């Protein structure tokens with residue numbers, strides 16, 4: 001019988017489907033993994049920006065997580081938008097108790113539109129309670145800067161940041177994403193005392209809503225399938241590059257990426273326009 005691999009996302013929502021839980025579930029599905037989702041916060045947002053958000057109650061989030069863990073234990077978990085200290089404390093406690101094999105932490109802080117998705121006072125809790133539990137953490141450059149408290153401009157500073165997040169803050173592996181720099185899109189992974197770099201051309205498009213969510217969700221799906229960290233990041237990078245390159249061109253602002261592109265390319269099937 002074919003093994004069913006399961007992945008869980010604990011994150012916020014995006015009713016237009018480009019970021020957060022919605023993007024994560026689509027990425028899990030595309031990668032052949034059974035997707036599950038615990039909602040931390042309901043966000044009123046679209047490709048033009050975030051209007052507002054409301055966190056779910058502690059009790060409700062706690063019960064959502066219990067419902068998943070008691071019934072269908074995930075092979076890998078990712079976290080995205082966690083919003084507040086209370087939610088971080090709760091999720092950290094639940095993850096520890098569940099003894100999850102692979103945990104991918106996307107340290108979501110600010111949406112591309114500039115809206116804060118994490119209260120400023122919660123950053124220390126993210127660092128102390130969740131980074132040490134992470135199998136892989138996937139900060140973009142501004143998030144890595146907040147974590148280490150230093151500015152990152154050069155490739156060497158990206159490497160130093162990835163190493164520091166592992167050695168000082170306790171993640172098993174860290175990938176600092178280069179999406180916010182100019183030139184080629186180069187991401188730096190530090191793991192097992194080694195650096196690996198993942199590069200794609202920079203595609204000239206405004207449609208990059210939810211790139212970080214999608215990238216970390218694919219890594220989570222691949223880890224759920226028992227792939228190594230390097231293999232998982234390789235697939236994550238191929239997936240997100242294809243999803244950005246073959247843009248859907250929908251939305252009035254920064255549109256979503258094309259979750260169909262990677263599988264369509266691999267299967268040579270024109271399921272959606274490439």
Ligand SMILES: Nc1ncnc2c1ncn2[C@@H]1O[C@H](COP(=O)(O)OP(=O)(O)OP(=O)(O)O)[C@@H](O)[C@H]1O
Pocket residue numbers: 019110111112139140141177178179180185186187200201202203204205208209210211212213214215237240241244
């Ligand atoms: N224009 C682009 N062309 C090619 N690759 C890109 C582009 N923008 C981002 N990427 C890649 O997409 C992935 C996600 O990186 P990015 O820095 O955009 O994450 P993020 O800021 O956390 O995303 P988000 O906050 O939208 O979820 C990385 O692999 C990055 O290199």
Ligand SMILES: Cc1ncc(COP(=O)(O)O)c(N)n1
Pocket residue numbers: 011012013014019020021043045080081108110111112113117208209210211212213
């Ligand atoms: C629920 C949720 N999680 C994460 C993001 C970040 O994505 P982006 O930076 O592309 O807005 C988002 N907008 N919404």
